[in-house]
Amino acid sequence: MLAALYAVLITLGAGLLMLPVATPAPITWSDAIFTAASAVTVTGLVVIDTGSDLTVFGQGVVMVLVQLGGLGLMTFAVLVLSMLGLPVSMSQRMFLREDLNQTSISDLMVLVRGILKVVLACELVGVMLLSVVFVPEFGWAEGLWQALFHTVSAFNNAGFALFPDSLTGWVGNPVVNLTVPALFIFGGLGFIVVTELYERRGWQAFSLHTKLMVVGTLALIVWSVVMFAALEWNNPRTLGALPLHDRFWASWFQGVTTRTAGFNTVDIGGLHDSTSMMFMSLMVIGGGSTSTAGGIKVTTFIVLLLATLAFFRRRQQLHIFGRSLGPEEVMKVLALTMVSILTVFMAIFLITISHDGDFLDLAFEVTSAFGTVGLSRGATGELDGFGRAVIVAVMFIGRVGPLTLGFFLATRAKPRLGYPASRVFLG
Amino acid sequence: MLAALYAVLITLGAGLLMLPVATPAPITWSDAIFTAASAVTVTGLVVIDTGSDLTVFGQGVVMVLVQLGGLGLMTFAVLVLSMLGLPVSMSQRMFLREDLNQTSISDLMVLVRGILKVVLACELVGVMLLSVVFVPEFGWAEGLWQALFHTVSAFNNAGFALFPDSLTGWVGNPVVNLTVPALFIFGGLGFIVVTELYERRGWQAFSLHTKLMVVGTLALIVWSVVMFAALEWNNPRTLGALPLHDRFWASWFQGVTTRTAGFNTVDIGGLHDSTSMMFMSLMVIGGGSTSTAGGIKVTTFIVLLLATLAFFRRRQQLHIFGRSLGPEEVMKVLALTMVSILTVFMAIFLITISHDGDFLDLAFEVTSAFGTVGLSRGATGELDGFGRAVIVAVMFIGRVGPLTLGFFLATRAKPRLGYPASRVFLG
Ligand SMILES: [K+]
Ligand SMILES: [K+]
Numbered sequence: 036m037l038a039a040l041y042a043v044l045i046t047l048g049a050g051l052l053m054l055p056v057a058t059p060a061p062i063t064w065s066d067a068i069f070t071a072a073s074a075v076t077v078t079g080l081v082v083i084d085t086g087s088d089l090t091v092f093g094q095g096v097v098m099v100l101v102q103l104g105g106l107g108l109m110t111f112a113v114l115v116l117s118m119l120g121l122p123v124s125m126s127q128r129m130f131l132r133e134d135l136n137q138t139s140i141s142d143l144m145v146l147v148r149g150i151l152k153v154v155l156a157c158e159l160v161g162v163m164l165l166s167v168v169f170v171p172e173f174g175w176a177e178g179l180w181q182a183l184f185h186t187v188s189a190f191n192n193a194g195f196a197l198f199p200d201s202l203t204g205w206v207g208n209p210v211v212n213l214t215v216p217a218l219f220i221f222g223g224l225g226f227i228v229v230t231e232l233y234e235r236r237g238w239q240a241f242s243l244h245t246k247l248m249v250v251g252t253l254a255l256i257v258w259s260v261v262m263f264a265a266l267e268w269n270n271p272r273t274l275g276a277l278p279l280h281d282r283f284w285a286s287w288f289q290g291v292t293t294r295t296a297g298f299n300t301v302d303i304g305g306l307h308d309s310t311s312m313m314f315m316s317l318m319v320i321g322g323g324s325t326s327t328a329g330g331i332k333v334t335t336f337i338v339l340l341l342a343t344l345a346f347f348r349r350r351q352q353l354h355i356f357g358r359s360l361g362p363e364e365v366m367k368v369l370a371l372t373m374v375s376i377l378t379v380f381m382a383i384f385l386i387t388i389s390h391d392g393d394f395l396d397l398a399f400e401v402t403s404a405f406g407t408v409g410l411s412r413g414a415t416g417e418l419d420g421f422g423r424a425v426i427v428a429v430m431f432i433g434r435v436g437p438l439t440l441g442f443f444l445a446t447r448a449k450p451r452l453g454y455p456a457s458r459v460f461l462g
Numbered sequence: 463m464l465a466a467l468y469a470v471l472i473t474l475g476a477g478l479l480m481l482p483v484a485t486p487a488p489i490t491w492s493d494a495i496f497t498a499a500s501a502v503t504v505t506g507l508v509v510i511d512t513g514s515d516l517t518v519f520g521q522g523v524v525m526v527l528v529q530l531g532g533l534g535l536m537t538f539a540v541l542v543l544s545m546l547g548l549p550v551s552m553s554q555r556m557f558l559r560e561d562l563n564q565t566s567i568s569d570l571m572v573l574v575r576g577i578l579k580v581v582l583a584c585e586l587v588g589v590m591l592l593s594v595v596f597v598p599e600f601g602w603a604e605g606l607w608q609a610l611f612h613t614v615s616a617f618n619n620a621g622f623a624l625f626p627d628s629l630t631g632w633v634g635n636p637v638v639n640l641t642v643p644a645l646f647i648f649g650g651l652g653f654i655v656v657t658e659l660y661e662r663r664g665w666q667a668f669s670l671h672t673k674l675m676v677v678g679t680l681a682l683i684v685w686s687v688v689m690f691a692a693l694e695w696n697n698p699r700t701l702g703a704l705p706l707h708d709r710f711w712a713s714w715f716q717g718v719t720t721r722t723a724g725f726n727t728v729d730i731g732g733l734h735d736s737t738s739m740m741f742m743s744l745m746v747i748g749g750g751s752t753s754t755a756g757g758i759k760v761t762t763f764i765v766l767l768l769a770t771l772a773f774f775r776r777r778q779q780l781h782i783f784g785r786s787l788g789p790e791e792v793m794k795v796l797a798l799t800m801v802s803i804l805t806v807f808m809a810i811f812l813i814t815i816s817h818d819g820d821f822l823d824l825a826f827e828v829t830s831a832f833g834t835v836g837l838s839r840g841a842t843g844e845l846d847g848f849g850r851a852v853i854v855a856v857m858f859i860g861r862v863g864p865l866t867l868g869f870f871l872a873t874r875a876k877p878r879l880g881y882p883a884s885r886v887f888l889g
Contacts, residue, residue: 339800343797343801366796369796369800370770380739387735387736388736
């Protein structure tokens with residue numbers, strides 16, 4: 036269902052991008068389909084320059100596709116979540132029943148309206164803040180457009196930018212360095228977490244899912260910012276070329292953007308191999324469930340770590356924040372992880388058969404597509420038709436796969452009354 | 463226990479290799495330790511040329527280390543196996559009880575004698591066959607030595623050769639192409655399987671472990687030979703340079719040797735990136751439990767596949783050959799696989815921090831070390847001291863780790879009477 040919806044969106048979007056009004060010079064169907072797929076899956080890998088190879092109309096098409104892709108994801112994810120029996124109460128007003136068949140259309144509308152409200156509020160604030168930077172630079176019309184496009188792109192973790200070098204030009208700008216990450220971190224936490232945080236119920240009242248997401252996201256941010264700075268501090272192609280002040284900003288920005296947002300303020304092609312590897316691991320982890328982020332998800336990663344620890348302590352159950360997770364949850368996590376690793380591995384293998392590029396660059400590109408991140412070491416532009424098709428397929432799988440798998444897992448579980456263990460959404 | 467034994471063997475071996483009589487010209491401690499570690503873990507990665515940088519005494523030291531490493535493995539593995547409650551009967555004469563404390567020294571001696579008999583018989587046949595090739599070429603003394611060294615190296619899946627380009631000189635020689643693989647496939651099946659095959663009890667009487675090993679090994683051989691031929695057939699740096707006849711031999715040899723033996727008859731550095739990736743997956747899979755092979759093991763890989771299939775069929779149990787495997791076994795397999803993938807990933811990451819070599823070459827080298835395979839795209843020779851230390855550590859972990867983990871898992875399981883499900887050794 037979700038897959039069909041996304042396929043239709045991609046086809047429609049590609050058709051719109053082929054219209055003469057969308058581009059100053061004609062593009063190929065391959066370009067159009069790749070761009071539409073990248074937008075709908077909120078990945079952000081590009082084969083044409085969004086800023087110069089598309090007209091404002093074309094850029095608008097990309098923006099709408101990004102917004103629809105992001106919204107669709109969040110809505111669908113919350114539906115799946117409600118089927119898993121996780122609390123999705125919005126101010127105690129909205130209840131979705133365990134079985135989708137019992138969920139009325141009006142319930143759905145309440146849900147969608149709730150999501151829309153959150154999205155619009157966040158994006159409005161984003162546009163206002165980014166206008167402060169872009170309007171003085173580009174004038175009112177173009178400045179507002181830039182602010183709107185980058186806000187939508189950031190909130191939906193799409194990573195599309197209107198500049199060929201992403202946000203490299205604003206590497207030291209405090210407003211950009213705070214607004215854009217705030218948008219994509221918020222968008223990447225997921226609807227559940229945002230709602231719970233909004234209701235300010237206090238730490239004890241948070242669900243296990245929210246607790247894991249908050250702690251996991253903070254830990255991953257600290258880890259990736261510190262590691263990025265440590266590995267790249269003296270690299271003349273990235274941080275080494277910047278003044279001290281900007282190095283801190285760039286470390287912060289690149290550390291938080293890598294898991295799924297996909298913007299960059301330094302040249303990704305100039306990274307050390309070790310940093311590229313670290314980035315690949317972050318891209319596989321991704322963001323939160325029911326969010327616009329990709330990857331195996333933060334909660335899945337945490338359960339994976341806990342399961343390995345529990346295994347070496349010879350325990351059958353995981354304990355975290357006073358709750359336990361049974362072997363069934365662990366099985367799901369491990370299955371999801373194995374399928375993900377296999378997908379990435381097979382895709383790299385297929386591309387290396389047809390294409391003789393630098394291996395690390397290709398592996399990076401595939402991982403970026405799977406995590407719907409959109410960071411690139413430059414290999415995507417060089418791919419032939421087959422390679423592009425593989426990347427499109429991986430973006431699609433990376434976007435739809437974990438959710439569908441989550442849906443599958445959700446429908447699998449028979450509702451059990453009095454189930455004492457807590458559960459975490461794994462898609 | 464096993465780890466300490468191996469560490470002592472490596473230190474002793476390195477000391478012997480430092481003696482003036484072992485080398486025509488002095489080597490460094492780093493060279494000696496690396497070589498000894500590579501020999502004891504039966505890996506076969508080299509930083510010095512075994513044929514020319516070591517005297518016959520030095521080569522003898524390597525051969526003895528290889529034999530001890532291989533024997534130690536098989537003995538220890540069978541002990542672990544017996545603790546898992548798997549049948550280890552040799553002609554109904556030998557029984558090891560579930561608890562190691564109840565196993566008397568005389569039982570152990572029977573076991574070791576049984577293993578020694580199998581090893582000696584196989585190696586005697588190997589020496590005779592290889593002499594047919596090497597004696598006419600090198601004369602009696604050197605020819606027999608070559609035959610002995612390569613037989614021991616092959617049976618123990620060590621991959622050490624006395625020629626700088628491994629067995630490339632015999633790419634089309636039928637005797638070498640049949641004897642060497644026969645030795646390492648036999649050595650890589652594992653003691654249990656060999657014993658059961660020897661007793662010719664017929665398919666129905668085989669244990670589940672043996673059935674999985676036989677079917678899995680055959681399937682992997684067909685897959686790897688066909689894939690290798692398909693990917694490399696026209697590559698001028700490997701098969702493409704050979705006459706048609708030799709291409710078949712080389713495909714056969716390279717297809718079977720990659721999982722753990724580590725000999726090569728084509729230039730590994732000349733492989734396509736896609737073939738290198740396929741080889742890396744084969745090296746991670748490895749050979750059989752209780753054998754001289756490395757990797758996560760064939761049975762582990764099969765259970766992994768079955769678990770993923772069962773998962774998508776919404777089943778809690780796996781069924782194969784009329785037996786079932788419960789979720790506990792699946793947990794072990796998944797834990798072992800995750801830890802293995804993490805080890806390889808972390809090692810590559812550490813090496814890329816300190817060393818600016820080709821990424822694929824480094825990843826290949828680490829995977830080769832983990833699977834104790836010994837195939838090389840040439841990166842090992844270029845590593846600095848830190849990189850060498852990482853490779854030594856990975857060889858050690860790759861050799862001792864899965865066995866120790868298997869031991870850990872074995873001691874964890876409480877003996878349960880009437881346990882209906884079958885079990886597979888996963889180390
Ligand atoms: K993205
Ligand atoms: K080997």
